[in-house]
Amino acid sequence: MSDDQPTVPIVCPDCETESKIPLSEVEGAITRHNERLHDGEQLATVDPAIASRVADLAARDLGLLDEE
Numbered sequence: 001m002s003d004d005q006p007t008v009p010i011v012c013p014d015c016e017t018e019s020k021i022p023l024s025e026v027e028g029a030i031t032r033h034n035e036r037l038h039d040g041e042q043l044a045t046v047d048p049a050i051a052s053r054v055a056d057l058a059a060r061d062l063g064l065l066d067e068e
């Protein structure tokens with residue numbers, strides 16, 4: 001467990017909830033939420049306002065971006 005893990009806001013317009021999830025758990029958290037509460041419908045998502053930043057962070061995390 002490292003605590004320098006960036007967190008990502010997950011929003012669900014249907015539940016009107018927002019929660020911050022560590023980047024590495026985001027995908028699972030969204031899937032679990034949607035399966036448990038919405039019958040597998042893709043309602044909860046990464047906050048659209050930062051979705052592109054998250055893709056960036058994830059890419060960097062995986063070493064896909066080479067920039068320092």
Ligand SMILES: [Zn+2]
Binds near residue numbers: 013014016037044
């Ligand atoms: Zn929901």
